[in-house]
Amino acid sequence: MSQALYRKWRPRLWDQVVGQDHVVQTLQNAIRSERVGHAYLFAGPRGTGKTTTARLLAKAVNCLAESPAERPCDRCEHCQAVNNGRFLDLIEIDAASNTSVDDVRDLRDKINFAPTQGKYKVYIIDEVHMLSTAAFNALLKTLEEPPPHAIFILATTEIHKIPATVLSRCQRHEFRRIPVRLIVQHLQHLCRQEHVDVDEETLTLIARQATGSLRDAISLLDQLASTGAPIRLADAQQVLGTAASQSVIELVDALLERDAANGLSTIHAALDGGSDPRQFARQVVDYCRNLLLVRMGNGELIEATPEQQAQMTNHARRFTTQTLLETIQAFNAAAADQRSAWQPALPLEMALAQLVSEPTPASQSEPVHSVEPAVVNVPLPVKTEKAHKTPASKEETSTQPAGEPSASDAPAEQQLGVVPAQAGQADDDQPDQPESGSATQLQTILENWQKIRQRVKTQSSPVDGLLNSCKSVTMRNGVLQLGFGSEVLKTMMEKGNNLKITRKAIQDVLGVEVQIACVVVQGKGSNLQLDGDIEADGMVSTALRLGGKIVHKE
């Protein structure tokens, strides 16, 4: 197996270290003036060059080059030995796996032996924050009176875990996250040497994804280059899981339009395309957080291409701060939701439903959001329907019949698609067995479900979106019951005119008036077990969404 790129490209000379000039300068000066300290602490995020710099220092103090200014030379015997991991006086200890006090004592005992090969024995203790308190105390003794031939370099990503007593005995150097611009430059250089064909936009994507860690950036590049084919943005997006970013933008569009149907299909398309639901939720949160920064005038803080900046500015202008906060909250909850493994899309659907179903007080008072007169008056060919949705519709409270508390006890056969052929079947211990009339009525409704939804959609896409996430449609005591996967969705549906709109649509399409109630269908979608070999997970709604027809089961 070929060597990982990031190892192959570990800097061997001071000037190859990227983005840590403040550290390199100081250390180089110390080497030049031959005033090297005995204890260093390198702190900073992962993959920013701590171990690399520690090795450079170890090389420099033992380099055989005549002039101190040229150390490390990378050519002499000692430099070469360090490069190849054969230098006996460089001892690297991973504190993560040698945390005990004995390990440190062992080190302390050995430290008094003079260097075998070089001038200095250099101890690099990586992840030093992992040491136990006892081990720290033992280390402290050594740090207090190090033998003249010993140099300690402690490295950590978590400086707050290092005892003050240790901190005070070390020369401290803070490593910084490496800016996107420098990472891109470095990757470009590396790609030229490695003959990797990749454009700057793709490298920028990689660099952003690496969040300041050069190692992560190189690893990502390595991963993408492994096929040997030219790397294109689309491939990179695919591999890095950011293909979803377009979906995120579409979802945000849908939120701004309060277009539940579009929002839901965006979510489902992203998940069908392989996005992880929680990761997708996090991306929405990240994006909205950026919008928040733009709104607060801190847009320059965001690492993004000019196109993305423009896109974000546009989105940010159309949101209110309040709505953005609500959006972040809702999708943050979706990202944290661990319970919906059986219905992976549900947390995202809930977040969406929550946000589109009801105008927030903020959006009512601030016209920037959904009630822009421009949107209402300009007859856009596609989006005119949204003009119907005004906050005023919220005024009317529901006059619908109260739903039964829960449908979890509803007979499974009554579920969508598995309506029992006729009454008179067994199971007459069920007090509320559907009468034959309502079974027929339910069947008619199911057969015309698409038409009904289209009708609903002309009145309100959010309501249609809610119907889309409806998991079951049943009839009980003459009342049409819409089953939702959660209390949140159920409550959404019960709000405002939503039920009225639905009832009206049914009346328009079928000429009958039915009462509607919303219920929560619980459990592992057990109510939706349509057939031995059909999974519950929103299958019916998915099928319906795709234009599927309900076929009566024998």
Ligand SMILES: Nc1ncnc2c1ncn2[C@@H]1O[C@H](COP(=O)(O)OP(=O)(O)OP(=O)(O)O)[C@@H](O)[C@H]1O
């Ligand atoms: N500042 C940098 N300049 C050049 N290359 C770097 C830099 N930082 C990291 N790298 C690249 O990443 C690899 C790993 O870096 P290094 O081991 O020094 O990181 P680290 O800060 O010690 O990370 P960790 O905290 O995970 O141990 C290097 O081999 C090099 O290829």
Ligand SMILES: [Mg+2]
């Ligand atoms: Mg390291």
Ligand SMILES: [Zn+2]
């Ligand atoms: Zn040398």
